[in-house]
Amino acid sequence: MAPKKVTIIGSGNWGSAIARIVGSTTKAYPDLFDPEVRMWVFEEIVNGEKLSEVINTRHENIKYLPGKILPTNVVAVTDLVESCAGSNILVFVVPHQFVKGICEKLIGKIPSDSQAISLIKGIAFDAAQLEGVSTQKKGGLKLISEEIRDILKIEVSVLMGANLAPEVANDNFCEATIGSKRKAQDGPLLKKLFHTENFRINVVEDAHTVELCGALKNIVACAAGFTDGLGYGDNTKAAVIRLGLMETTKFVEHYYPGSNLQTFFESCGIADLITTCYGGRNRKVCEAFVKTGKPMDVIEKELLNGQSAQGPLTAEEVYLMTQKTGVDSKFPLFTAVHKICKGEMKPAELIDCLRNHPEHL
Amino acid sequence: MAPKKVTIIGSGNWGSAIARIVGSTTKAYPDLFDPEVRMWVFEEIVNGEKLSEVINTRHENIKYLPGKILPTNVVAVTDLVESCAGSNILVFVVPHQFVKGICEKLIGKIPSDSQAISLIKGIAFDAAQLEGVSTQKKGGLKLISEEIRDILKIEVSVLMGANLAPEVANDNFCEATIGSKRKAQDGPLLKKLFHTENFRINVVEDAHTVELCGALKNIVACAAGFTDGLGYGDNTKAAVIRLGLMETTKFVEHYYPGSNLQTFFESCGIADLITTCYGGRNRKVCEAFVKTGKPMDVIEKELLNGQSAQGPLTAEEVYLMTQKTGVDSKFPLFTAVHKICKGEMKPAELIDCLRNHPEHL
Numbered sequence: 001m002a003p004k005k006v007t008i009i010g011s012g013n014w015g016s017a018i019a020r021i022v023g024s025t026t027k028a029y030p031d032l033f034d035p036e037v038r039m040w041v042f043e044e045i046v047n048g049e050k051l052s053e054v055i056n057t058r059h060e061n062i063k064y065l066p067g068k069i070l071p072t073n074v075v076a077v078t079d080l081v082e083s084c085a086g087s088n089i090l091v092f093v094v095p096h097q098f099v100k101g102i103c104e105k106l107i108g109k110i111p112s113d114s115q116a117i118s119l120i121k122g123i124a125f126d127a128a129q130l131e132g133v134s135t136q137k138k139g140g141l142k143l144i145s146e147e148i149r150d151i152l153k154i155e156v157s158v159l160m161g162a163n164l165a166p167e168v169a170n171d172n173f174c175e176a177t178i179g180s181k182r183k184a185q186d187g188p189l190l191k192k193l194f195h196t197e198n199f200r201i202n203v204v205e206d207a208h209t210v211e212l213c214g215a216l217k218n219i220v221a222c223a224a225g226f227t228d229g230l231g232y233g234d235n236t237k238a239a240v241i242r243l244g245l246m247e248t249t250k251f252v253e254h255y256y257p258g259s260n261l262q263t264f265f266e267s268c269g270i271a272d273l274i275t276t277c278y279g280g281r282n283r284k285v286c287e288a289f290v291k292t293g294k295p296m297d298v299i300e301k302e303l304l305n306g307q308s309a310q311g312p313l314t315a316e317e318v319y320l321m322t323q324k325t326g327v328d329s330k331f332p333l334f335t336a337v338h339k340i341c342k343g344e345m346k347p348a349e350l351i352d353c354l355r356n357h358p359e360h361l
Numbered sequence: 362m363a364p365k366k367v368t369i370i371g372s373g374n375w376g377s378a379i380a381r382i383v384g385s386t387t388k389a390y391p392d393l394f395d396p397e398v399r400m401w402v403f404e405e406i407v408n409g410e411k412l413s414e415v416i417n418t419r420h421e422n423i424k425y426l427p428g429k430i431l432p433t434n435v436v437a438v439t440d441l442v443e444s445c446a447g448s449n450i451l452v453f454v455v456p457h458q459f460v461k462g463i464c465e466k467l468i469g470k471i472p473s474d475s476q477a478i479s480l481i482k483g484i485a486f487d488a489a490q491l492e493g494v495s496t497q498k499k500g501g502l503k504l505i506s507e508e509i510r511d512i513l514k515i516e517v518s519v520l521m522g523a524n525l526a527p528e529v530a531n532d533n534f535c536e537a538t539i540g541s542k543r544k545a546q547d548g549p550l551l552k553k554l555f556h557t558e559n560f561r562i563n564v565v566e567d568a569h570t571v572e573l574c575g576a577l578k579n580i581v582a583c584a585a586g587f588t589d590g591l592g593y594g595d596n597t598k599a600a601v602i603r604l605g606l607m608e609t610t611k612f613v614e615h616y617y618p619g620s621n622l623q624t625f626f627e628s629c630g631i632a633d634l635i636t637t638c639y640g641g642r643n644r645k646v647c648e649a650f651v652k653t654g655k656p657m658d659v660i661e662k663e664l665l666n667g668q669s670a671q672g673p674l675t676a677e678e679v680y681l682m683t684q685k686t687g688v689d690s691k692f693p694l695f696t697a698v699h700k701i702c703k704g705e706m707k708p709a710e711l712i713d714c715l716r717n718h719p720e721h722l
Binding site: 162163164166167168170172173174175197200201202232233234235236237238239241242243245246249261262264265266267270271272274275278279351354355357359360 | 523524527529531534535558561562563593594595596597599600602603606622625626627631632633636639640712715720721
């Protein structure tokens, strides 16, 4: 078999960190991978220079991952279609609102036997788009992987885990989970593409669970941030994290029955949840929301330097779909996070919502 | 049925915190419980006063839980046998090395239909005592609950959870898990004895798992402390916590086959693990061990004000029993924690042991 061509679609903080890994593994296995890894870069002018040119000459993403050198075999390409032409493996790592537009531009422009792997943490809920029966039943819920698959008609796996990008870029030891429905067929190759000394991969078949863990943990991190802002200690925070995990398992089981409980023990599950609830930006923003009393969008602008917090958005989408499907009362923590973010409930009321959690009955 | 008499055996930090809860619930349910709760106090002179007399007059354990008022229906009794006479429910909350001696003194002195509930986090491994066949098979492993049951011939449940004592004493919202093999029979009463507005109880039948989670998490917290001391971030710490949890599930399954994976999602499982790995004393001691290079016993003296860290001791006991039963290679994290505590391995080697963890194969 010819070596596989790999394209990274996206060049933000996480995209650049993963490019360091994929650049090294593709060089390490020339029989398996074409060592030239193309990275689609949305062109920007940074300090008077084109970002793509800086990446291709100085091998550094000076805007989103300054100070870390990218492997020289990672090549920035600013034209999306050109970056993906002939590519066998598409690594999606862009903000989730861009996925649809990107996929539509790629229709007919990639080999029909390409496969994708999504590193995007979020869901593709679209209230205006309840046309499909399966989507209607789910109250509008659609996974990012399902969106890519539906538009491009290719197989889509996911990679999620306890992976704060700056620490991955720093080569700190960590783990990640690949969810691949064709585990036997695709798992070994995908593992080789991401598995390094310091980035340890497990592959599981239960891809829906892997992906939903990645999306829903941001809601739990908001709740954890609220408890930090309210001045609670480790006991309360652990209880909130646990109840958030229980709602995650219930949510997955409700919308994608047949999930494997074991998957929640992978890096994508408890490990990512812990990392996000202690070190992530959703926690930070929600702590500040309580402490300052400012609206969420103001806090995001002040703290996140142009990035947005996924948690409040995911909480809203989840609330809309659990309400539509009549199960919102089964998810008191998810619901409370949404209402608190919207200013419809006081942060201090979070604990009251949890006191009579279905888990305690 | 006559109201049940309750005795708390122990009056340290955790014993005093739990006395605040049990004092309030027994008052709230006079049909179920005798409102006088006796608390066995090992007499000490504190600032020239007898601790038991201070507790019975000023209702404060000035040595182990200063600043928090105990309910007036909690009565300190310095004679162990007298404190337990006629008692229907014995709440064990003493350092685990005292359990055997206490139980032996109580033989024949308590009603034969009494029951106990252990809040003690540790295991009762005794290398010199491999007489029983079932214990031999387990390499000397004996649970605290088994030790109490064997000596007193009474039913023993356990209570474990994400319960740092100072926060429980502060009435912060948290959860705990009761493991009771006679859940249908004893569960409802035990839940009433501990369940309050801010201390939320779930009861499960899988008592062995509940108890082993409580003991083994201290080893994992040592590993988490080492990563903190080594300067790693949230990704690495989450990976270490996850791998520690996986070893815990494997350990339980190896020595007590038939455990329920769901139990690890209770407060006794992931929640306690998180709390302990972020806020507990084992973490703190092990971080300082790496940063200062001093021996473990010196660090304990410096940091713990007379208390000891359970983690290094449990790691040693677990190492001895996994070695005896030939399965130590299945538990690389547990083994590494023991060797690092003993100075037989450098803390920095911890990550190397995890790189080829059985979980990654």
